[in-house]
Amino acid sequence: MVEDTLMKNSKDIILKRIQSALRKENGMKPQLSGMEPPLRGIDRKYETHSKLSQVERLRLFMERVSDYKANVTRAEEKELPKVIADICAVEQVKKLVIPPGIDTNWLPEKTSGVALISDESGPLSIQEIDQSDAVLTGCFRAVAQTGTIVMTGGAGQGRRLLTLLPDFHICVVRTDQVVGIIPEAFWDLDPLIREKKVPVTFISGPSATSDIELDRVEGVHGPRRLHVVIV
Amino acid sequence: MSSSKTAVPQAFEKTARTYLDDAQLRRNLGHATRTIRNKRNNVVGEMPDWEELRESGRQIKQNVMMNLDRYLLQLEESVIKAGGVVHWAHDAADANRIIANLIKEKGESEVVKVKSITTDEIGLNDALDKEGIHALETDLAELIVQMAGDEPSHILVPAIHKNRSEIRDLFREKLGIENLSDKPAELADAARRYLRKKFLHAKIGVSGANFAVAETGTVVVVESEGNGRMCTTLPQTLISVLGIEKIIPTWQDFEVFMQLLPRSSTAERMNPYNNFWTGTTAGDGPQEFHLVLLDNGRTSVLADETGRDTLHCIRCSACLNVCPVYERTGGHAYHSVYPGPIGAILTPQLRGPDDVAAASLPYASSLCGACYEVCPVKINIPEILVHLRNKGVRHKKRRGFFSGVRIEPVIMKMAAHAFRRRALYEMAQKVARIGQRLYVRKGIISKLPFQLSSWTEMRDLKPIPEQTFREWWRTRS
Numbered sequence: 001m002v003e004d005t006l007m008k009n010s011k012d013i014i015l016k017r018i019q020s021a022l023r024k025e026n027g028m029k030p031q032l033s034g035m036e037p038p039l040r041g042i043d044r045k046y047e048t049h050s051k052l053s054q055v056e057r058l059r060l061f062m063e064r065v066s067d068y069k070a071n072v073t074r075a076e077e078k079e080l081p082k083v084i085a086d087i088c089a090v091e092q093v094k095k096l097v098i099p100p101g102i103d104t105n106w107l108p109e110k111t112s113g114v115a116l117i118s119d120e121s122g123p124l125s126i127q128e129i130d131q132s133d134a135v136l137t138g139c140f141r142a143v144a145q146t147g148t149i150v151m152t153g154g155a156g157q158g159r160r161l162l163t164l165l166p167d168f169h170i171c172v173v174r175t176d177q178v179v180g181i182i183p184e185a186f187w188d189l190d191p192l193i194r195e196k197k198v199p200v201t202f203i204s205g206p207s208a209t210s211d212i213e214l215d216r217v218e219g220v221h222g223p224r225r226l227h228v229v230i231v
Numbered sequence: 232m233s234s235s236k237t238a239v240p241q242a243f244e245k246t247a248r249t250y251l252d253d254a255q256l257r258r259n260l261g262h263a264t265r266t267i268r269n270k271r272n273n274v275v276g277e278m279p280d281w282e283e284l285r286e287s288g289r290q291i292k293q294n295v296m297m298n299l300d301r302y303l304l305q306l307e308e309s310v311i312k313a314g315g316v317v318h319w320a321h322d323a324a325d326a327n328r329i330i331a332n333l334i335k336e337k338g339e340s341e342v343v344k345v346k347s348i349t350t351d352e353i354g355l356n357d358a359l360d361k362e363g364i365h366a367l368e369t370d371l372a373e374l375i376v377q378m379a380g381d382e383p384s385h386i387l388v389p390a391i392h393k394n395r396s397e398i399r400d401l402f403r404e405k406l407g408i409e410n411l412s413d414k415p416a417e418l419a420d421a422a423r424r425y426l427r428k429k430f431l432h433a434k435i436g437v438s439g440a441n442f443a444v445a446e447t448g449t450v451v452v453v454e455s456e457g458n459g460r461m462c463t464t465l466p467q468t469l470i471s472v473l474g475i476e477k478i479i480p481t482w483q484d485f486e487v488f489m490q491l492l493p494r495s496s497t498a499e500r501m502n503p504y505n506n507f508w509t510g511t512t513a514g515d516g517p518q519e520f521h522l523v524l525l526d527n528g529r530t531s532v533l534a535d536e537t538g539r540d541t542l543h544c545i546r547c548s549a550c551l552n553v554c555p556v557y558e559r560t561g562g563h564a565y566h567s568v569y570p571g572p573i574g575a576i577l578t579p580q581l582r583g584p585d586d587v588a589a590a591s592l593p594y595a596s597s598l599c600g601a602c603y604e605v606c607p608v609k610i611n612i613p614e615i616l617v618h619l620r621n622k623g624v625r626h627k628k629r630r631g632f633f634s635g636v637r638i639e640p641v642i643m644k645m646a647a648h649a650f651r652r653r654a655l656y657e658m659a660q661k662v663a664r665i666g667q668r669l670y671v672r673k674g675i676i677s678k679l680p681f682q683l684s685s686w687t688e689m690r691d692l693k694p695i696p697e698q699t700f701r702e703w704w705r706t707r708s
């Protein structure tokens with residue numbers, strides 16, 4: 001096909017240009033197999049492990065999340081159904097989306113008046129998710145230094161749409177999921193990327209824009225409110 | 232579409248004058264750059280290992296450039312393995328053609344798009360328009376710019392030249408909303424409602440990308456509003472354009488760049504959303520992923536040993552916000568999607584020496600060095616500016632446009648001008664230092680005087696108001 005040859009040509013053109021730019025023209029074809037990532041020479045003197053204790057990490061995480069104008073609550077795991085029901089009551093959540101594999105011990109009682117819409121038994125339609133009031137999930141990790149929640153689509157987190165369309169995201173973070181600094185989160189994600197190629201979303205506060213005269217406005221397209229519950 | 236795009240390009244000096252007269256733009260820019268600058272200083276200041284991160288970032292990027300062919304092939308292999316398709320585009324037309332064909336194959340006439348300077352660089356929206364495809368910009372600022380038929384004026388805050396009442400009027404007219412106040416929250420909400428409908432029906436999303444990992448094929452879009460999440464999650468097909476310099480070798484390298492970028496760009500500890508995807512994932516997000524690898528002049532930048540470092544740029548815009556020239560002229564004066572100091576070194580290199588407007592850009596700087604200090608990957612912008620000025624002079628000489636410069640009078644004039652004020656004197660010293668370094672290294676004498684003369688000419692042409700300049704100088708130390 002014409003299309004095909006054109007594409008091949010562009011590839012050749014670009015690679016040749018690079019090789020001549022770097023002066024390795026003559027017959028030095030790039031070899032992919034057996035290629036060693038030539039990264040050994042790079043100095044990495046930045047911090048790779050947090051010096052904070054777990055208590056300090058938690059305190060910092062809570063502080064940083066609230067800096068983004070998200071709400072933060074601490075709770076015992078057994079109180080979760082009540083805590084989540086209360087949050088739903090305050091925020092007037094009637095329809096709550098829940099992802100596959102969510103811990104059922106977290107869910108608000110039927111009597112709370114919150115209808116649970118599960119993505120478990122067959123994927124919800126885009127409209128169903130869009131018309132819900134909130135979504136409840138866990139997470140993969142949380143980063144204290146930046147107040148970031150890391151989602152990987154695993155059990156209790158669900159596909160990316162679930163935490164995107166609803167206007168309100170309630171996220172439960174276990175204390176042992178909170179790492180100190182960014183490098184630790186990337187380190188923990190490494191096997192998931194290599195082996196499972198999971199999509200990863202970092203969430204740091206509700207969506208925001210500063211596009212109008214640089215005033216920060218919470219909530220443009222993603223959830224406009226975020227509530228983090230630490231157990 | 233917009234008239235400014237088709238206007239005959241003018242040299243920076245000429246257009247800068249026009250924009251200097253635009254009071255609204257100057258006010259907005261002044262406010263914006265000051266705000267971001269202060270915020271940035273705070274979030275960078277709290278990082279104990281900032282300098283170490285910068286140095287690692289610089290080294291990683293340098294490594295990428297020296298092995299770019301290998302990393303590109305590795306990236307291609309990884310993306311294919313993860314279920315994606317890879318396209319190579321040697322120039323803008325090539326990339327636009329590939330993307331238009333992909334969209335036409337699906338029989339679509341509208342795509343949702345997330346802000347990307349790379350797609351602006353290749354003029355994708357206009358190219359698609361000619362094929363009868365509407366590319367809907369979904370960033371609030373881009374939407375505003377698109378509705379106004381305007382061009383972005385800042386990498387990060389493209390609508391920085393519009394104030395809230397202008398935006399309200401625009402939304403009233405284009406979205407047909409009668410009762411709209413000029414409160415930013417209300418304006419944002421109007422955009423949210425309008426775009427939500429579009430997102431839910433979109434079949435194809437088009438994005439740029441901030442980084443791509445050679446080893447795993449992972450691509451990331453860094454953003455604030457959530458439209459990046461929408462565009463990379465909702466449509467069944469996703470097309471992303473990646474400048475070939477945006478590769479990083481390994482997943483772990485993100486730990487460097489995802490710390491450097493947000494603090495330097497939006498001056499946040501972390502921007503609201505980062506979207507990482509690796510090919511396609513069954514049952515989650517687009518089921519078809521196309522990655523377009525774009526050269527469009529980057530390999531000629533690579534061929535210049537001094538200019539090469541320009542490719543390290545992670546498009547954070549920190550250098551714009553500290554630049555006294557940018558603060559006063561605004562982004563449009565740079566005739567390019569890349570404004571400010573980075574634009575002054577990138578655009579002329581991408582476009583080549585015969586583009587007159589671009590060739591004047593290396594002179595759009597006072598060489599004060601503030602951009603180098605804030606650059607998260609330590610690009611020595613002043614050095615490259617000086618280098619490009621020299622290169623431009625050599626080019627003109629070859630073309631017979633240049634008859635040589637007499638050294639002494641120019642230097643004397645400059646010294647007299649500079650000694651008048653301490654700040655200027657310091658800047659002059661920096662210029663001299665950089666000039667000297669180049670002079671020593673390349674051993675060509677005709678360079679030094681010309682760059683100095685141009686520097687004085689620029690200053691005489693557009694003196695920076697003393698008051699504000701001093702003010703600026705104080706705040707940055």
Ligand code: SF4
Nearest residue numbers: 544545547548550606
């Ligand atoms: S040159 Fe440096 S400071 Fe300027 S946008 Fe690029 S990375 Fe940021």
